[in-house]
Amino acid sequence: MPNLLVNGERLKDTIEAFADFGRTDQNGVTRLSLSEEDVKVRGYFRACCEQLGMTVQMDDLGTMVATLAGEEPGPPVVIGSHLDTVKKGGRFDGVLGVIAGLEIVRTLVEQGIKPRLPVTVMNFTNEEGARFEPSMMASGVLAGKFDKAAMLNKQDAAGITFGEALASSGYAGEAAHRITEAAAYLELHIEQGPVLEKEQLSIGLVDCVVGMVCYEIEVTGESDHAGTTPMDMRKDALFAATDLITELRVRLGALDSGLVYTMGRMNVYPSIHTVIPNRVVFTVEARHKDMEVVREVEAILQSLPAGLEGCGVQRSKLWGRDTVWFDPGVCALVEQAAHTLGYSSKIMASGAGHDAQFVAGFLPSAMVFVPSVNGKSHCEEELTSYEDCEKGVNVLLTAVLALLSSEVGSPLSST
Ligand SMILES: [Zn+2]
Incomplete structure (x- = not known):
């Protein structure tokens, strides 16, 4: 049976549709956490998910948890990243990992596949820390690295606290909706460095955050x-x-x-x-x-x-901070997916921080990188070819399908 693949044209259109929320005149994106643009893109993401029959819930830090029900109650296969950007950032950092989850669910629904396990797509609040420091705020609270009350009191440059911005955004949810278990957590992200492009590789299999x-x-x-x-x-x-x-x-x-x-x-x-x-x-x-x-x-x-x-x-x-190693079982699964698809790849470390490094503390996790043109990111020139984005999402889809078809009690375990 041929590998099930995502729809590249739809993926491209989705990337551009999300980039319309906060697009700058130089084709970058400014979408600071819980800003007007962020609230709008959240609404768009929510509508996309609900259209697919997913349930969208918010946790107490405003992180969005969109779930397609499975035949079994759980634990879910989770795909996530962040929709916020830095000021004059790019169209790919973070949002690609969320869109990957959306495109995977669209593919499953389109194919009439009812997954064995729930499939959850997440948008972590305030990954960038560009408006409220520190970065990776919501995943840090989830992982017990940051104190929630202290985070709610963090102020932006205008003196608005994170708690106030969260309340007025309409995306404050409940602690009961925090993600606490998963068959695996997968995050697709742009490399934000020049290595994959220089070595002419399509996929980075990330084994750790340095x-x-x-x-x-x-x-x-x-x-x-x-x-x-x-x-x-x-x-x-x-x-x-x-x-x-x-x-x-x-x-x-x-x-x-x-x-x-x-x-x-x-x-x-x-x-x-x-x-x-x-x-x-x-x-x-x-x-x-x-x-x-x-x-x-x-x-x-x-x-x-x-x-x-x-x-x-x-x-x-x-x-x-110490090096965070991703789950060997999930890493092996992703590596196998890249091999199955015939994509060139290498195992590499992430030099930058990501939500996955905190999530890895309590869920079996792995990350996948796709090349950044000229290694640029956090700027309007940030670029990853649609083709490379598509390959990255296909790797995740293949890994997700493997997780959905594997038996309960698979060898994957949190480290
Ligand atoms: Zn990012």
Whole structure:
């Protein structure tokens, strides 16, 4: 029997229909969480689901849980991601994973397939954290990583709390509707990096979300007159900081070729061109799937000298997270699906955070990536070809069908 495939034309039309909610003049999307555009796209998504006979419920964080009933009561096969975007974001980040679920249910309904288990499509509230920090807010509460009351009090730039925005959106639901069990959770997402395109592969089989650590380094010197102070009598915090950064680049660069590290924020004080800098603060953030390597990064940062070139050096850890490994059983299922369909693929790590990393804590989960043109995302240029989107959704459909046909008590288990 040939593989059941999704409808590529319909998928393309659906991607563009969703992009109409908040589309920018440069063909990107601005759809901040619980904004007017987000509320509208939620309504559209809800109508699409109800048209298919799905039941749409909201949990207490406004996450949408749309379910097509199965012959058995559960646990459901869950497909999800997020409909919110950053400001001037793209047409694919997040929304593709929700549309994937919708297209899969449309295909099942069209084929007259009554699934053995319920099939649930989810839209997690406020994944981006672009309006209310932190990102992955709703999945974080679900996973017990964030405190719900604290999240409800988070304010946007205008002083509106998340709780207020949720109440006025009409999408505040009940804790009883939180997802608590699943045969598997599958999330299709754009890669947001250049690897798949560079290697001319169609599918990324994501086995983990990499662990990371972020430190802040503060270098303290002395401010003096830039014209009257001889070079050998200065305590220049910026020169000391740049020497430290050069040393860090050499030492971190020697650790492992898979390590990525960034010094993305730096503040120089007093930042006056006639004054020798007396204080520099910068961040060092590093990510790797092997926590041993992350710990080596920490050892290097901890071993920085307490003083350099007459300046003091202090380090403090801002935060870190361990690598989240996806469920081996669900990963194997997705890998098998890509093989069955004859799509080129590779196993890879996610360097970015996703709802799936929190969901993986309580549901057997896996992610699938599709290529990002020029690796771009979180910008209006964000692009994934419709063909690649279709392949990604087909991989999920094949995996879903395998889950629906496998016996109850299949080897899939939460890790
Ligand atoms: Zn996303």
